[in-house]
Structure formats: structure tokens, C-alpha cells
Amino acid sequence: MNLDKLDHRSIAVGDVVAERTFSLTRDSLVRYAGASGDFNPIHYRDDVATSVGLPGVLAHGMLTMGVAVQPVVDWLGTNGWVADYGVRFTRPVVVDPLEGASVTVVAKVGVVGEGTARIDLTVTYNNETVLGKAQVQVTFR
Amino acid sequence: MNLDKLDHRSIAVGDVVAERTFSLTRDSLVRYAGASGDFNPIHYRDDVATSVGLPGVLAHGMLTMGVAVQPVVDWLGTNGWVADYGVRFTRPVVVDPLEGASVTVVAKVGVVGEGTARIDLTVTYNNETVLGKAQVQVTFR
Numbered sequence: 001m002n003l004d005k006l007d008h009r010s011i012a013v014g015d016v017v018a019e020r021t022f023s024l025t026r027d028s029l030v031r032y033a034g035a036s037g038d039f040n041p042i043h044y045r046d047d048v049a050t051s052v053g054l055p056g057v058l059a060h061g062m063l064t065m066g067v068a069v070q071p072v073v074d075w076l077g078t079n080g081w082v083a084d085y086g087v088r089f090t091r092p093v094v095v096d097p098l099e100g101a102s103v104t105v106v107a108k109v110g111v112v113g114e115g116t117a118r119i120d121l122t123v124t125y126n127n128e129t130v131l132g133k134a135q136v137q138v139t140f141r
Numbered sequence: 142m143n144l145d146k147l148d149h150r151s152i153a154v155g156d157v158v159a160e161r162t163f164s165l166t167r168d169s170l171v172r173y174a175g176a177s178g179d180f181n182p183i184h185y186r187d188d189v190a191t192s193v194g195l196p197g198v199l200a201h202g203m204l205t206m207g208v209a210v211q212p213v214v215d216w217l218g219t220n221g222w223v224a225d226y227g228v229r230f231t232r233p234v235v236v237d238p239l240e241g242a243s244v245t246v247v248a249k250v251g252v253v254g255e256g257t258a259r260i261d262l263t264v265t266y267n268n269e270t271v272l273g274k275a276q277v278q279v280t281f282r
Contacts (some may be wrong), residue, residue: 088229
């Protein structure tokens with residue numbers, strides 16, 4: 001853990017540059033539906049989710065993907081930007097109506113380049129990976 | 142153009158499986174801020190955007206990325222899911238306070254596998270690419 005070592009000029013492979021646990025709630029999903037236009041009811045209706053055999057209402061994958069990169073964006077601040085981002089959607093995030101879902105992100109340096117770095121995200125929920133091969137290519141100013 | 146040829150069992154490389162133009166408005170950005178927790182004011186304040194040298198208020202990259210994949214999700218319906226998704230953020234989308242921003246997505250079959258396909262997105266705004274190397278790996282049921 002090197003959360004105090006935020007200077008991008010001194011990062012090394014394996015350094016943790018950001019770590020955060022965020023809560024996805026049913027509110028978040030409704031807001032994302034409004035933002036994206038994705039009103040698939042499996043993201044806000046328990047009856048529909050159950051009727052199609054799901055364990056419950058699921059977070060939109062793209063919302064999970066979006067919040068997962070936020071700690072890296074915040075770490076970068078004005079020192080750089082996300083140039084490239086990709087993930088594998090390995091498991092759905094079930095959002096409990098009362099508790100929401102607690103998702104943890106650990107952002108670790110995977111590769112250091114010339115003015116660039118690849119940051120690898122470990123994104124878990126209930127101790128299981130929800131986004132696999134989550135890689136953020138960043139460019140520094 | 143093969144927009145009527147929606148059956149995933151008969152797709153071939155080069156087929157266009159979906160095409161859509163969507164409008165990002167300032168409303169969309171505010172909703173996405175609320176959904177994601179990303180309240181960077183460059184996404185809703187003209188004064189801040191201008192003060193940091195931007196041509197105007199920008200869409201969150203993750204919102205653009207999210208809406209860009211929606212036509213593929215809709216095309217898939219219950220026939221499959223997005224297993225993997227990655228993009229390069231090549232240009233920002235400036236969202237006019239009155240006009241919003243009109244973003245066009247063309248989703249074309251790039252690779253056909255065994256029960257899978259790679260769908261390549263062309264995502265443009267003002268005739269310029271905003272998401273490069275936008276690749277969606279899909280798995281069919």
C-alpha cells in the first residue's frame with residue numbers, strides 16, 4: 001500500500017495508487033437509467049429481475065465500470081487523463097433494496113511507460129471479482 | 142447496411158448490426174454526475190470549463206462510452222450479453238447548452254467466433270471519432 005505516494009513521476013509497478021469502497025444503491029441505478037437511457041427494468045424492478053431468473057436487481061455494467069475508474073481519475077487530477085479503458089464483465093452486482101451493494105476498487109500500477117502507465121483495477125463485491133482484466137491506460141501531462 | 146438482419150446466427154464480418162444517433166444534453170451530464178458521483182464541474186459549469194482552457198462543457202467519457210454500447214445491448218436483447226468492452230478516448234464531446242451534442246454510433250461485426258463475436262463501434266460527433274478502437278466482445282446464449 002502506497003496511498004501517500006501519489007506523485008506519478010515516482011510510481012513503480014505494483015504500487016497501489018488508489019483504493020476505495022463505494023456503495024451502489026437503487027438510487028444510483030435509477031439515476032444511471034436516466035443518464036444513459038437504459039431503462040431495462042432488471043435494473044430497478046425486483047419482479048422483473050426475479051421473473052427472468054436473476055438473483056435480484058442488477059447494477060448496469062457500465063455504471064459499475066464507470067465508478068470503478070473514478071479513483072484513478074481522482075488520483076490523476078490535473079496530472080493526466082485516461083486514454084484507454086477496458087474491462088471484462090465477469091459477475092453481476094446485485095443491488096439489495098435496503099443495503100445497496102458495496103464494491104471495492106484497488107488500483108495498482110501494472111506497467112510504467114514513457115509518460116504513461118497502465119493501472120490495473122481489482123474490482124470486487126462480496127469478495128468476488130466483478131470486473132476482470134480491468135485495465136486503465138493513463139497519459140501524464 | 143444490414144439492419145434487418147438481426148439474427149446473430151447469421152451475422153458475417155462487416156455486417157452493421159445496429160446504428161443510432163443519440164443526443165447528449167446538459168441534463169444527461171447532470172444525471173450522470175448524480176449516478177456516478179463524478180461532480181467534476183467541467184461537466185456542468187461553463188465558467189469552470191472555460192477557465193481551464195476547454196472549448197466548453199464536456200460529456201463524461203464514461204457516459205459517452207456507456208451510451209455508445211447501448212445499441213449493441215439492444216440488438217442482443219436476450220440472445221446474448223456484453224462480455225468485454227474497451228475504448229480509447231480520442232476526442233472530447235463538447236455539449237452545447239442549447240443544442241446538446243449529437244453522437245452517432247455504427248456497430249459493425251469485426252470478428253465472428255464460436256458463439257461469440259467482436260462488434261466494432263464507430264462513434265462520431267461532428268464527423269470526428271470520439272471513441273477509437275471501441276470493441277465489444279459479445280457472447281451468445
